[in-house]
Amino acid sequence: QKLPENFVYVSKIIPDIALEIRYCGANNFMGKPVDAYRESVAILTKPAATALSQVQEELKKQGYRLKIFDAYRPQSAVDQFVEWARDEADTINKKSFYPEIDKRNLFNLGYISSRSGHSRGSTVDLTIINAETGEELDMGSPYDFFGSISNHNSEEINKEQKENRLILKHLMEKWL
Numbered sequence: 001q002k003l004p005e006n007f008v009y010v011s012k013i014i015p016d017i018a019l020e021i022r023y024c025g026a027n028n029f030m031g032k033p034v035d036a037y038r039e040s041v042a043i044l045t046k047p048a049a050t051a052l053s054q055v056q057e058e059l060k061k062q063g064y065r066l067k068i069f070d071a072y073r074p075q076s077a078v079d080q081f082v083e084w085a086r087d088e089a090d091t092i093n094k095k096s097f098y099p100e101i102d103k104r105n106l107f108n109l110g111y112i113s114s115r116s117g118h119s120r121g122s123t124v125d126l127t128i129i130n131a132e133t134g135e136e137l138d139m140g141s142p143y144d145f146f147g148s149i150s151n152h153n154s155e156e157i158n159k160e161q162k163e164n165r166l167i168l169k170h171l172m173e174k175w176l
């Protein structure tokens, strides 16, 4: 599919980036694929993808690579999140993704929003993996876990998990 000017498939700029586009499948907070995510691809603006390639190059020197969970998100997907969040009866994946959060509070706690930075194409959800094995570094909480342990400066995580988060934070701040 041809993308709008200034948008790129991230894998074209960073061929060895790993993708695990969660909203393409059922392993996400909704427990089902999101309609707009028909293909397992990551799309970003060219400047964002180019900056990310610098992060990847630095990580590779340390035996790591990046893995993307989500990048550009169409507004229709955001609308589907909002619709899901308003349906209090649908709690199929509560245990894995928001065990301590009442669904009614997902908006005011900032976990779900009716407008997302992802829809501008320069926001990306990602983690670091071992370049050889593909194993994720332990960041202390899983992707899209709605809870205070996912806050960057959480005190609920151990030293190694804090250090792993800082590797990613420092590199992202350096290049993006």
Ligand SMILES: C[C@@H](N)C(=O)N[C@H](C)C(=O)O
Binding pocket: 081, 110, 111, 112, 113, 115, 116, 117, 118, 144
């Ligand atoms: C749904 C979650 N991954 C997320 O991206 N939340 C923020 C609020 C967003 O929609 O931008």
